[in-house]
Amino acid sequence: DVQMTQSPSYLAASPGESVSISCKASKSISNNLAWYQEKPGKANKLLIHSGSTLQSGTPSRFSGSGSGTDFTLTIRSLEFEDFAVYYCQQYNEYPPTFGSGTKLEIK
């Protein structure tokens, strides 16, 4: 299985700041990577697929980059609603596998 290593596990930031989350695959996955947001009491939300394509409804302050084995989710000008847990997921080969998650907390 493709191992997805996500870092950091925890991240504290203030509204208005920008943050980046890293996701590294154990082998090349082309650009077959998605990012999700998890918030208590809400269904998980797809933010980005294909490495950098924003899902409809995802605010433009979110961006994804990378290909091969190294990927980054960047959130510019954090808003209160962005404080959540973020996961990456590869779908280049079976089984689809997820990163361990990054909890973004308010500083």
Next chain:
Amino acid sequence: EVQLQQSGPELRRPGSSVKLSCKASGYSITDYLMHWVKHRPEHGLEWIGWIDPEDGETKYAQKFQSKATLTADTSSNTAYMQLSSLTSEDTATYFCARDGLLQWFDYWGQGVMVTVSS
């Protein structure tokens, strides 16, 4: 609006089974694959498998081959997952999620907590 409504929390004894439901609204389940994902905080998210509700075709992760059975009822627009021979390792939150096109998940259910305890 696409929504996936999952059934309520379950408490089961070891060795028993449980059947979880995922009712879709806002689209026909025959138009998309439906995936199931397991979440345990200490183990993260694990993909269980998918079902094509149009023809019943399924694909499972190897470790869930003998644990999970995916089915769908097109008349009620509902997908199901049965978990058998439950152990404490099956205590987790289970999600259904619609396939977005290439095995990413564009809509998720709210998740259902399954607790296995004697």
